[in-house]
Amino acid sequence: MQELGRYFAILIALSFSIGGNAADRDGCAQFQVEGGRISIPIQVAGSGTRAFVNTGTRTIGISSSLAETLGLEVQASDRPQDPRFAGLFQQFGTIENLPIVVFGQEIQLPEAYVFNSDLEVANFSLLQFRDLIVQVDNPQSRICFVNREALPLGDAQNIEMRTSRTGSAAVEITLNQEQDVWLELQLGFSGAITLDYFAALSLDFVEDGVEAEFPSSNSVADILQLGPYELGAISVTHPTQRPQSSRFSAGLRTASRPRGQETDGQIGYEILQHFVLTMDFGEERMHVFAP
Numbered sequence: 001m002q003e004l005g006r007y008f009a010i011l012i013a014l015s016f017s018i019g020g021n022a023a024d025r026d027g028c029a030q031f032q033v034e035g036g037r038i039s040i041p042i043q044v045a046g047s048g049t050r051a052f053v054n055t056g057t058r059t060i061g062i063s064s065s066l067a068e069t070l071g072l073e074v075q076a077s078d079r080p081q082d083p084r085f086a087g088l089f090q091q092f093g094t095i096e097n098l099p100i101v102v103f104g105q106e107i108q109l110p111e112a113y114v115f116n117s118d119l120e121v122a123n124f125s126l127l128q129f130r131d132l133i134v135q136v137d138n139p140q141s142r143i144c145f146v147n148r149e150a151l152p153l154g155d156a157q158n159i160e161m162r163t164s165r166t167g168s169a170a171v172e173i174t175l176n177q178e179q180d181v182w183l184e185l186q187l188g189f190s191g192a193i194t195l196d197y198f199a200a201l202s203l204d205f206v207e208d209g210v211e212a213e214f215p216s217s218n219s220v221a222d223i224l225q226l227g228p229y230e231l232g233a234i235s236v237t238h239p240t241q242r243p244q245s246s247r248f249s250a251g252l253r254t255a256s257r258p259r260g261q262e263t264d265g266q267i268g269y270e271i272l273q274h275f276v277l278t279m280d281f282g283e284e285r286m287h288v289f290a291p
Contacts, residue, residue, distance in 0.1 A: 027145050027146060028135075028137075028142045028143065028144040028145075029142060029143055029144075030142050031053065031141055031142065031143055032050075032141065033269075033273075034050070034052075035190060036190025036191075036268075036270065037053075037269065038052065038053040038136075038187055038188075038269070039051060039052050039053065039121075040102070040103075040143070042100060042101065042102045042124065043100060043101035043102075044062055044070065044098065044099075044100050044122060045070050045098065045099055046099070047069075047070055049066060049120055049121060050121055050122070051102070051121065051122035051123060051124040052121060052123050052124065052188060053124050053125075053126060053143070053188065054124070054125050054186065054187050054188025054189075055125060055127050055169055055185050055186060055187045055188065056123075056125050056127065056168055056186070056188060057125070057127060057166060057167040057168050058113055058123065059112075059113075059124075059125050059128045060102075060109060060112050060113075060122065060123065060124055061112055061113040061114060061115050061122065061123045062095070062098075062112060062114060062121075062122045062123075063114070063117035063118075063119055063120060063121050063122070064092070064093075064114055064116050064117060065117060065118050065119060065120050066119075066120040066122065067095060067114050069120055072095050072098070073095065074093040074094070074095055074114050075093055075094045075096065076092075076093055092115070092116060093113075094111050094112065094113055095111070095112050095114060096110065096111055097109070097110065098111075100112075100122075102124065126143075126187070126279075126281075127167075127168060129145060129281065130281045130282035131148070131282055132145045132146065132147065132148065133145070133147070133150075133151045133278060133279070133280050134278075134281065135276065135277065135278045135279070136187065136272075136276070136277045136279075137276045138272060138274065138275060138276065138277070139274070139276065140276075148283070153278065153280050153283070153285040153286070153287055154285065156287045157285045157286060157287055158227045158286075158287050158288060159171055159172070159226065159227035159286050159288050160172040160286075161185070161285060161286040162182070162261040163259065163260060163284060164184050164261050164262075165261065165262055166184070166260070166263075168184050168185070168186070169184070169185040169279065169284075169286075170183060170184050170261045171183060171185050171226075171267065171286065173224060173225060173226050173267065174223075174224070174225035175203060175221045175223070175224060175225075175234075175236075176221055176222050176223055177225070178203075179199070179202055179203050181195065181199050181264040181265065182261050182262065182263045182264055183263060183264060183265050183266055184263050184265070184267070185266075185267060185272075186266045186267065186268050187268075187269060187272060188268075188269075189266050189267075189268030189269065190269050191235070191266075191268045191270055192234055192235045192236070192267070192268060192270040192271050193224075193234060193235070193236045193237070193265060193271065194236070194237045194238065194265040194266045194268075195236055195237070195238040195264055195265040196243075196264050196265055197238065197239045197241070197242055198264075199238070199264035200219070200236070200238035200239070203219075203221070203236075205217075205219040205236065205238055206239075206240055208242065209242075212240035212241060214240060215239060215240060215241060216237060216238065216239050216240060217237075217238060217240050218235055218236065219236045219238065220233055220234065220235060220236065221233075221234040221236050224271070226267075226271070226288060227287075227288040228288075229275075229288065229290055231271070234271070235270070275288045275289060275290055276289040276290075276291065
């Protein structure tokens with residue numbers, strides 16, 4: 001899958017340099033927002049549909065419903081189910097040699113994953129473009145791809161970004177002017193912020209040892225500091241009970257890459273929709289701007 005990401009980056013960079021049709025002439029493509037999630041047009045095996053854009057570690061996948069409608073042969077997955085994912089996020093198979101058209105480029109995918117969903121849609125991760133600058137202009141509803149040499153972020157970076165232990169991008173924010181937390185940057189998550197139990201406990205969103213009626217709850221952060229910007233009254237979803245350690249979580253910590261940043265939750269589109277996000281996933285740099 002890493003080779004596939006480099007292949008995409010090369011194709012799109014070439015299309016920009018020769019004025020191809022992968023996107024507009026300025027290297028940008030429009031997107032739509034559906035239910036708080038960014039989507040782009042895509043063709044899968046000759047059939048037009050929408051792909052939900054995310055910043056997860058998986059590259060391109062299609063739903064089980066779309067695979068069935070198109071009569072595609074799904075190879076059963078030999079991987080154990082991942083407890084971190086459920087429902088539409090759970091991969092249960094793959095498709096080999098899948099033709100797609102995205103950003104105007106015809107590509108034969110060596111392999112695409114299949115996820116469980118009744119919707120005839122696809123998933124598309126921006127994280128595969130590690131050799132390009134990716135700009136998500138939410139106010140203008142467009143995604144731009146720029147060669148790194150044309151837009152270096154070394155001096156412009158105004159928020160810390162690192163690769164998380166799961167391989168996705170993570171950013172550092174401050175809540176209530178006192179608690180610095182690292183959150184996975186998830187454009188595919190339509191909500192605002194989720195925190196794990198211990199981050200919520202440190203912010204007094206939960207009281208340790210107190211029995212709660214529901215397993216999760218919503219609290220309000222008075223102030224969120226995102227780079228140079230402050231936002232107020234931010235909804236935060238978090239567990240209400242201390243988690244029990246599991247064999248999976250222990251194994252995940254042991255197998256984590258040494259350089260991976262431990263995270264405390266996620267930040268999603270409800271917050272990110274107000275900003276222009278310019279990201280260099282390969283160099284771990286990011287700039288945020290509120291027009």
